[in-house]
Amino acid sequence: MQRAVVDWFAESARDLPWRRPGTSAWGVLVSEVMSQQTPMSRVAPRWEEWLHRWPTPADLAAASPAEVLLAWDSLGYPRRALRLREAAAAIAADHDNVVPVGEEVLRSLPGIGPYTAAAVTSFAHGTRTTVLDVNIRRVLHRIFAGRSHPAPAPSTRERAWASAFVPQRSHVEWNAGTMELGALVCTSRRPACEECPVAEHCRWLAAGKPIDPQRKPTTQAWNGTDRQLRGAVMAVLRSCGPAGVRTDLLTASARELDAEALAALPDPVQQAIARVRELGSSERVARLIADLIDDGLAERAAGNRLRLPG
Template sequence: MFGMGHIVHGTCERAAVSIDPREVVGWFDRVRRDLPWRRPEVSAWQILVSEFMLQQTPVARVEPIWRDWIARWPTPSATAAAGAADVLRAWGKLGYPRRAKRLHECATVIAAEHGDVVPEDVEVLLTLPGVGSYTARAIACFAYQQPVPVVDTNVRRVVARAVHGLADAGNPSAKRDEADVAALLPDDDTAPRFSAGLMELGALVCTARNPKCGVCPLSHCAWRTAGFPPSTAPVKKVQKYAGTDRQVRGRLMDVLRASDAPVTRAQLDVAWLTDTAQRDRALDSLLVDGLVEQTEDGRFALAGEGANAGAGAPSRGARGRMQPLRSRADNSEGADAGAGAPSRGARGRMQPLRSRADNSEG
């Protein structure tokens, strides 16, 4: 069952070593981190919240904000009843606040259309705002104990090394990657723990840099057997943060989160004095994403707090000109959305036509 076999990976067929689920599950049971969203009393909604927050954000930053969030809004209906601005403030410095907006939209749909209960079917989960392939399967697996493949960056790395003998997983392919992991799933009730264990193994031991092979629980690893051949992929440039549109967006959001009333353009301008064109671009993208609104008198506020903005009123761009409006809809999840992917606005919210220059923000 766990011996040698042939698995098609990429364009080449390679002899593959399988992973013994018993080794992964046994190791996970011994060393698993005591994360609050893994505890048995946690609801499917609370697991969903953790999955939204953990997209592109380290566990250490997520945990305190997740605890505060769940204490304040333990159910979808509680989150849906909150104002969008309150949700954006509670998201704080987790970064990529479009996730917070989508989480609020997701809560609204679950409360209104699913009886305040998170769906357990993957296909139904995929219809929710902000829920993509990974998040849908993670909820089905970790909240409802379903034997479905859950594939993140850590899992892809473990499988690439242990099964295919490759230093890294290369470009992602949802169909191929999910098939790889599905072939490894045990056919008993340990499948969810196996999935969690693969993720933990990639996060703690089989890391991208300096893997701790000496403490790896796997008795068979194709990469180790091959002598740890180095990666042949081009070295990825480390994404900088300082000076990016993402940083500027974060500075502007900081000003708005700190105020309980709309702010003037002058108050926003002082948040970034280095490059006024970049600041304009960042503010325009926040307007397009529906994270920021502009009032009739030209001030700016978090979504839902543009007190003077009448229904259907046109929006001004960052340079003060009036712009036509349109509604936007997108159901991809934050972590999986490609550069330039559209952002789902609040249902029926009219937004400026300006194209987005940045797909993320601090």
């Protein structure tokens, strides 16, 4: 059973840049953080740039947050970029500039949680462990539990359950292969069971592919939220080039927006930028943007509404 997945992976694995022989553990770590909640088609080009520009943790740690955010481009969740830089600084300072071994140590680094620690351990260090991402979880639930979808978050019990399927020998290929199978064949919406190498072993397929009546955490609102504003502000700053992420230049950035570009922005953002202009105080603006970029919005606006200082 595991063999079928491993063999399928050997034939069908995508040619992703971080799968090239010779990729460092640092390269693997960067790819995993970039891939958190972001499709790999968007990750690949950024990864190439990052590894060329910052080939070791110390190189990234020496860069400014602004440079890092700019290079992150529009991968989303920019706090990941800041945390990755912090993790790089810790690796450079405390681990001789080498990605440490051991999931517990890895998890102590900023932005590295259960998934990323396990992925680095398996894919970079080749140590046997249980990797659980949304793809692997879905594949395991379908094959072995006859369920269409896993719970929103993995429990301790699920981890123990999943660990029993990890083979002793080709564990890296099993982890990578089940993940790839979930990404390419056993997809959430329209699984291609006719192409599946383990269809004959799949309890879910045998049961007629029943869809779990599972509740999805009601999708977050977007229009009018702080997230929307922060995203728009970051986009404006990125468009200003290398200096654009400097917090003291936002006023100029907002003022330089022409009417056409401004009209194209969502209403809440137009209003926000109008207010930023009215504030007039570069100090206030700098504070706002510093909060936005640091993700230091400790006080979250009630109802997730936009809140500006002043």
